[in-house]
Amino acid sequence: MNEELLKLVNAEYFDAATIKSVLPFMNTIDIADIFDEVGRDKEKIIRLYRILPKNIAAEVFAEIDSEHQESIVGALSDFEVGDMVNRLFVDDAVDFIEEMPATVVNRVLRTVSREKRKVINQLLQYPDDSAGSIMTTEYIALRENATVQEAFDLIRATGLDKETIYTCYVIRQDRYLLGAVSAKTLMLSALQDGIANIMDIHPVSVKTFDDQEEAAALFKKYGLLALPVVDRDERLVGIITVDDIVDVIEEETTEDMEKMSALAPSDDPYLKTGIVKLARNRIVWLLVLMLSAAITGGIIAGFEDALAALPILVAFIPMLMDTGGNAGSQSSTLIIRGMALEEIHFRDIFRVIWREIRVGALCGIGLGLVNFVRIYMMNGRNIVLAFTVTVSLFATVMMAKTIGCVLPMLAKKLRVDPAIMAAPLITTIVDAASLFIYFSAAKYIFHI
């Protein structure tokens, strides 16, 4: 279906009538995709937007790329802009406005209804990544003394404009959150039942300024479809729905991965980020780590006498450094991910260290054996050299495993993001320590 529509849209002659007849049968997300596929042909984008059925235009608009949104808004009259933004869910309106340049923002805010403007302005004030910044204000609110019948009537009258009708919230006059009732409960109850008798009291909720990660954790733990957001006085101000939380989960994981690879985290998709910004996101950590690696270089330089006496020692530096780095990043990845998924907590630290020591010993012995045989066979059966390198390798693996698990856990305790303490930093530390052990061992064993 999508392919065919794309062909129609890309055809030389823009067959508005045929396209219009196909649109009602398509998913709004697929229609939005078409806008992105059309590319930078502004005129076509606007023509396509103009033939969207009114009732889905806002829905489609919410899903398309911000650069195309800007083109469309630029081509619409003030009245049309206001009408369209009024039809958007508030959270989608806020997402859209956040990406627009100031002039467009002003125009949009000028054209929407007063009420909507007030809500949008309020949501725009919540800090990035807070629960308040991802919530929406379109939910079904019931009074405690309502009946199931009244709830159905309210849903029927206003449900079309609500982000979800599957959880309704029960509030007092002052908006204090009393309870929640699912559409499932409503449908399975008798029409004359009182809401107060069938609602869940004390539903799980977050505060507006809580981190969106906390909201995501609650969704995961309780398998929620929606989560109420309350202010400091427990008054209901909005809800978060599960489709938005899926995005939050992806975003937070991407951020973790980026930090673990020595990147400054960024929300922008790779292909839409400027070259200079991409470089800036990378160079700070590269610089820090480059300068730290100079310390390792200094350690090597300090053993010039040993190197002069036994130049072959140099040949094993890459193997020791790489194995240490890999062994450490294995541990740190498992621990950082385990903490993110709340499978590992700080109280487990001694258990974790004891596990890593044993795993390190097993890996160290396995690698050591292979390494010993290889060096012995390939370096003139020099058993003392093979022994020196193998002992250093074993010590490196043990150390890498221990540091790899301890640093992220300590970081968490000190409220530093554990992902920052990941592979690159651990590698740098392990490098310096392992080469120090290696050359010291060589000096001692070979009496240099």
Place this chain on the structure above:
Amino acid sequence: MNEELLKLVNAEYFDAATIKSVLPFMNTIDIADIFDEVGRDKEKIIRLYRILPKNIAAEVFAEIDSEHQESIVGALSDFEVGDMVNRLFVDDAVDFIEEMPATVVNRVLRTVSREKRKVINQLLQYPDDSAGSIMTTEYIALRENATVQEAFDLIRATGLDKETIYTCYVIRQDRYLLGAVSAKTLMLSALQDGIANIMDIHPVSVKTFDDQEEAAALFKKYGLLALPVVDRDERLVGIITVDDIVDVIEEETTEDMEKMSALAPSDDPYLKTGIVKLARNRIVWLLVLMLSAAITGGIIAGFEDALAALPILVAFIPMLMDTGGNAGSQSSTLIIRGMALEEIHFRDIFRVIWREIRVGALCGIGLGLVNFVRIYMMNGRNIVLAFTVTVSLFATVMMAKTIGCVLPMLAKKLRVDPAIMAAPLITTIVDAASLFIYFSAAKYIFHI
């Protein structure tokens, strides 16, 4: 509430009456947590399970740890086991059975109803990570000629035992999937409306043998709450709900992260995996990479003459290796994640390479300047040495960025998991190449 219940449960005297009176007010997930907190005290776990209200016992059971599930099942009579498993949603029953030893599995399958046994056996046959393996068979199925009123009646009569009632599926006599209708649409329609007139035709679906990742991608793209699973003939066999998909997303990301850190991926939580298995998951890649690093060692050994003439060259090996590794892993992480989120596709390869070349040049120039000044100042104002190292550093960064983006994309094209082509492998390749460049440049520049 949770804390208080935990105190009650852990008290010397097990106050069954008080605990029992508190349970109905608690979320089933929180109750399940209590089981995990109690730890290995089997007797207490069974006592606690026995006082659970019948209507929530199965729900709680589905959420607790498999080792505790095993203890409970061991203490129940055959009749009780059968009754409890009959009350479980089929997908939860399958998850539970998959973790049990063979004797328990046999007992469970013997005690459940014939019908349930048949479905469980069927689901157990789907391959791990397939859509079929995570679906459930409890959904609301409607006939095309039903009315909204009839749909409501069906929901009311059977909805309690369905995993979701928020999407109902419309099927033919032979179970061919005709459409889907949301509870929202039902609630907003007139009672006498025909289902055929209000349903979405051709709803998005997956096949039983499709990868669960494909299902997750559809949930993300379309913001779904549930997804129908059909067989080869488009007949409805089950549904997947969004709460299970959130777990799939986390699982797949963990797997990617593990592969990117040279770990064999594993589903088991860290603290519940045996030491030997943990070591086995790590040692294979460590061995491969250790042996590959020996190649780099061989390259260094081949430049013995250069090293003998200019021993200071050794001091810059760690800096070159670490910077190359970090620069490469930055690129590979961005590309691998971008492909996983479908922001980057293979057709973008030349665009990506061109971007990485420019970003690499910017980073290389920045790092090179700092590096040049540092070496010049700290190594007796030896401008030729500083120049040699800086040129090698620049080449290393450029190469790391290019290889870091090309390898994962090629892997994807060749249907190898891009995450395998991540940091560790790229580091090893970049190490060898960069040290070769470094020593070659030194030999040439210093006429060694």
